[in-house]
Amino acid sequence: MRREPTEGSAQAAAVQAEGGTPRRGAPAAGRGRTDDRRSRAGGGRTVAPERRSGRRSASGELGGDQVEGRRAVLELLAAGRRPVRRLLMADGLDPSSQLDEIEALAYRRRVRIETVGRARLDNEARTEAPQGVLAYAEPIEPTPLEDLCRPTRSGRLPFLLVAAGITDPRNLGALLRSAECAGATGVVLPRHRAAHLSPTVAKVAAGALEHLDFCVVGGIPAALDEMTKAGVWTVGLAGEAERSIYSLPLGEVAVALVMGSEEKGLAPLVRRRCDELVAIPQHGNLASLNVGVAGAVAFFEVARQREVAAAEG
Amino acid sequence: MRREPTEGSAQAAAVQAEGGTPRRGAPAAGRGRTDDRRSRAGGGRTVAPERRSGRRSASGELGGDQVEGRRAVLELLAAGRRPVRRLLMADGLDPSSQLDEIEALAYRRRVRIETVGRARLDNEARTEAPQGVLAYAEPIEPTPLEDLCRPTRSGRLPFLLVAAGITDPRNLGALLRSAECAGATGVVLPRHRAAHLSPTVAKVAAGALEHLDFCVVGGIPAALDEMTKAGVWTVGLAGEAERSIYSLPLGEVAVALVMGSEEKGLAPLVRRRCDELVAIPQHGNLASLNVGVAGAVAFFEVARQREVAAAEG
Numbered sequence: 001m002r003r004e005p006t007e008g009s010a011q012a013a014a015v016q017a018e019g020g021t022p023r024r025g026a027p028a029a030g031r032g033r034t035d036d037r038r039s040r041a042g043g044g045r046t047v048a049p050e051r052r053s054g055r056r057s058a059s060g061e062l063g064g065d066q067v068e069g070r071r072a073v074l075e076l077l078a079a080g081r082r083p084v085r086r087l088l089m090a091d092g093l094d095p096s097s098q099l100d101e102i103e104a105l106a107y108r109r110r111v112r113i114e115t116v117g118r119a120r121l122d123n124e125a126r127t128e129a130p131q132g133v134l135a136y137a138e139p140i141e142p143t144p145l146e147d148l149c150r151p152t153r154s155g156r157l158p159f160l161l162v163a164a165g166i167t168d169p170r171n172l173g174a175l176l177r178s179a180e181c182a183g184a185t186g187v188v189l190p191r192h193r194a195a196h197l198s199p200t201v202a203k204v205a206a207g208a209l210e211h212l213d214f215c216v217v218g219g220i221p222a223a224l225d226e227m228t229k230a231g232v233w234t235v236g237l238a239g240e241a242e243r244s245i246y247s248l249p250l251g252e253v254a255v256a257l258v259m260g261s262e263e264k265g266l267a268p269l270v271r272r273r274c275d276e277l278v279a280i281p282q283h284g285n286l287a288s289l290n291v292g293v294a295g296a297v298a299f300f301e302v303a304r305q306r307e308v309a310a311a312e313g
Numbered sequence: 314m315r316r317e318p319t320e321g322s323a324q325a326a327a328v329q330a331e332g333g334t335p336r337r338g339a340p341a342a343g344r345g346r347t348d349d350r351r352s353r354a355g356g357g358r359t360v361a362p363e364r365r366s367g368r369r370s371a372s373g374e375l376g377g378d379q380v381e382g383r384r385a386v387l388e389l390l391a392a393g394r395r396p397v398r399r400l401l402m403a404d405g406l407d408p409s410s411q412l413d414e415i416e417a418l419a420y421r422r423r424v425r426i427e428t429v430g431r432a433r434l435d436n437e438a439r440t441e442a443p444q445g446v447l448a449y450a451e452p453i454e455p456t457p458l459e460d461l462c463r464p465t466r467s468g469r470l471p472f473l474l475v476a477a478g479i480t481d482p483r484n485l486g487a488l489l490r491s492a493e494c495a496g497a498t499g500v501v502l503p504r505h506r507a508a509h510l511s512p513t514v515a516k517v518a519a520g521a522l523e524h525l526d527f528c529v530v531g532g533i534p535a536a537l538d539e540m541t542k543a544g545v546w547t548v549g550l551a552g553e554a555e556r557s558i559y560s561l562p563l564g565e566v567a568v569a570l571v572m573g574s575e576e577k578g579l580a581p582l583v584r585r586r587c588d589e590l591v592a593i594p595q596h597g598n599l600a601s602l603n604v605g606v607a608g609a610v611a612f613f614e615v616a617r618q619r620e621v622a623a624a625e626g
Binding site for chain 2: 207210304307
């Protein structure tokens with residue numbers, strides 16, 4: 001059983017820097033994706049056969065194909081955004097309403113449940129606690145950056161997370177979950193040296209993978225430039241920044257929050273390309289918040305200001 | 314090697330409900346504590362030999378005596394709030410500025426570093442990634458609830474976390490870290506059926522144990538009544554509450570944020586005893602935030618409003 005590194009483990013950065021956790025069972029490219037994406041609510045985007053400026057997407061490069069844990073699998077089935085190829089459930093699980101819901105959704109989606117022994121399921125699992133449920137789905141299909149920079153069909157302004165060097169899968173998963181809850185519309189991930197949508201990310205994200213749009217870029221600095229040109233305000237979180245996030249008018253703008261690596265924060269070039277650098281004021285003795293928590297506080301500040309603006313508007 | 318349950322593990326609730334992780338190497342009661350507490354900044358409280366209403370404290374019931382991980386050990390030594398009895402470091406660790414800092418602080422605090430083999434350290438460790446550093450310290454001494462309900466010596470109004478049923482040690486640790494960073498002054502923990510300050514809590518809290526005051530109570534509802542009488546506004550976080558946390562005037566009040574269990578939220582009696590119930594408005598498709606993240610968003614809303622009030626006042 002392969003285990004992914006967990007937060008704070010000294011191995012985390014090294015393992016991820018070597019290319020992250022290998023995926024298994026990645027399906028053939030693009031199969032059945034176009035129809036699926038066309039049918040998505042709030043999207044209406046089609047998958048362009050080619051990407052601009054060398055960002056040609058290989059289907060599956062984002063990952064997300066192996067989904068473990070009850071909440072994540074439940075959201076996978078409920079969202080119905082991508083086909084589920086296989087659904088494994090351990091036998092002898094205690095009755096639970098979540099399992100009942102998974103079974104009902106699987107039936108509705110015409111996904112057959114394969115009941116397997118607990119040991120076999122744990123053996124196929126790549127997270128520590130798959131909770132007796134594991135699904136293989138089509139990987140997440142990337143969305144072009146220019147699409148992420150447009151308002152959604154329902155008229156929401158872009159509200160993006162740029163994960164500029166998050167290496168720990170638990171942190172990335174936590175960020176995705178909080179971002180989704182705060183109303184974020186999309187996520188920009190770098191192709192190299194970063195956590196991708198691995199089983200641990202999918203599990204900790206608790207279903208956020210099914211509701212966010214993801215873009216993979218070759219380089220974060222160039223992507224930031226492109227976002228600025230497209231009218232998205234790029235705001236980097238930097239502990240040492242003088243400006244407070246609370247001083248920014250975030251209620252009525254297209255915004256991207258840029259989060260750096262757990263160890264080193266924002267890289268110098270990324271820092272320079274951000275339109276603003278802000279800090280979350282700290283009031284205690286500890287040096288800093290966990291990166292996932294800092295992100296959540298920032299996402300909900302955007303959400304709070306958007307709420308105030310909507311009430312006033 | 315004993316492992317503590319991690320978030321989302323089906324065992325977590327059960328294990329903790331059975332009384333949590335057993336401590337080893339807990340020192341004799343009260344040894345050397347009084348002087349130590351007297352010398353604390355912002356406190357000035359002495360340890361009363363007896364507590365009111367049957368809340369007699371057995372020294373060590375809070376735990377916190379086994380501290381693992383570099384950041385947590387560093388803060389333990391830097392804060393100097395409680396004696397460190399032993400400090401173990403694995404041999405053959407790669408050079409790091411954090412390790413250098415730990416060594417310098419240990420020298421200053423006259424704590425001898427015992428260099429041991431990696432295997433032995435990992436064997437004594439109770440978290441998954443002790444990062445080659447493990448300390449045994451005097452356990453955290455409880456603070457009486459009435460003291461937590463008074464302004465600190467530096468004049469800060471009480472800003473408390475009531476952990477009313479958090480069972481997962483990672484969640485409790487994350488809450489403590491965020492609370493400390495937001496300027497919280499103290500924490501109320503129930504004696505039974507909850508995570509106490511275990512090695513995992515201490516590690517995830519990343520040193521917050523050294524800067525917060527902790528109170529252990531027999532029952533949360535009675536404690537909430539006592540807090541209300543002492544002028545602390547008790548605000549329960551409940552996903553289904555109609556009132557938004559952003560509508561509360563939190564900038565100039567003594568406040569306690571009450572967080573319920575991961576599975577069931579606030580217990581009915583706890584809910585009834587809170588002065589207010591509020592929700593963090595959600596803007597996505599997912600059902601809910603992780604409890605640690607919800608807490609962080611709430612803590613930083615208190616911090617934000619206190620900042621605004623201070624600037625206006």
